[in-house]
Amino acid sequence: MKSIKILSLFILILTFLGCEIQTEAKTLRLGHGLDVSHSVHKAMVKMGEDLLERSAGKLKLEIYPSQQLGTERECLELLQIGSLDMTKVSVGVLENFAPKMKVLGLPFLFRDRQHSFNVLDGPIGEMLLNEGEKYWLKGLGYYDAGSRSFYTMNKPIEKPDDLIGEKIRVMESATAVNMVKALGGSPTPISWGELYTSLQQGVVDGAENNPPSFYLSRHYEVCKYYSLDEHTVLPDVLLIGTYVYNKLNEQEQKWLNESVKESVKYQRILWAEAEDEALREVQKAGVEVIRPDKSLFVEKVKGIFEGYKDDKEIYPLIKQIQETK
Incomplete structure (x- = not known):
């Protein structure tokens, strides 16, 4: 009888631990080179808050600004090997990893700001975001960099x-x-x-x-x-390593993509204000x-x-x- 009680207690503990492990929050680490006062960083903070709320605490974002984890190129390389989850880089740097992206760096390509938004938010922009997947880099969205x-x-x-x-x-x-x-x-x-x-x-x-x-x-x-x-x-691009993204389940991917979309809208408002102030x-x-x-x-x-x-x-x-x- 005593051994049955011990066994039951052991099973109960394992079940409890299993539940704890299952509900433990996943944390995505995001490194970038900008100052914390920059509109992109502020938009990332909002993205983290939205992600936490959408996922009911199951998916978190940790942000490391000001090149704490390396330059833009170094952060991209960390994404490729799975040592970092997310980063933000200028399209100009990304063209070394996703060659078609170089089209966005051509001078006087866009007629005006709205024309650039129409391209980036449309099928061309979507295609370019996926261009880096063969290099283990998945684009999630574009931040305005004026x-x-x-x-x-x-x-x-x-x-x-x-x-x-x-x-x-x-x-x-x-x-x-x-x-x-x-x-x-x-x-x-x-x-x-x-x-x-x-x-x-x-x-x-x-x-x-x-x-x-x-x-x-x-x-x-x-x-x-x-x-x-x-x-x-030349926009900034928010990226996640394909290894990390593919490990997220469908619901987690949806939470992340929705939070990114909202942060992009928010950042464009902040950017316009920041340009005038600057x-x-x-x-x-x-x-x-x-x-x-x-x-x-x-x-x-x-x-x-x-x-x-x-x-x-x-x-x-x-x-x-x-x-x-």
Whole structure:
């Protein structure tokens, strides 16, 4: 009788532990390189809150900002081997892992911001998100990163010829390198985390990025000229490793995708506010904001598009994007 009681107690404990294990929350670790005041980080925080609520505590998000877990490229590599669950990278970096993504880095590809949203939220954007799956990277959504423009230390960029002889920091992106070359500058790939020091030490004469990144990075302390040529509309992409995503059940995937979708909407609102604030603040700090004639820059980069005429994957994609309403 005593042994039966012990056995029953043992079975009860195992059952209890089994329930605990079964209901224990899954945690997704998300690493990125942005500051906590950035709209993308704030949108990720909202995503985590929504995910926790939707899943009734079964799925959690842990966020590691400010390159705590490495650069964008390093985080992508961690995703590929399953050592990190999620990350956010610029399309410019992702093109090294998902080649079709380079189409989004082409200068003056979009007519305006709404045109870019129509493309990214439609079938073309969806197709590109899935482009990285063969490299163990699944795209979940696009965060708005506005338009990228040049900022420099020593002189304003009012026309393409002003870039001649200027060393301009670019991402590790062949498309970005080709664009700066076409405009007359000398492209210099440097990681985002090292850029402030590189500007201070004169390793480069300037860089190119959107207004909130220019402001939040404090690069305006070194670069006093910001030329709004708005050459590229380059979104950020939220990704998850395919190994991790495929381990989630159908319900968990649904919770995650819904939370991502809501965070994208929220971030676009925050981004518009952040752009206005950034331009106001850098001008208060003594930065001269220049609005050059964009047509001069558009003319200079036409050769880049011509160079894709024989590319049977990218050139048709360019045409599809240009024809999207």
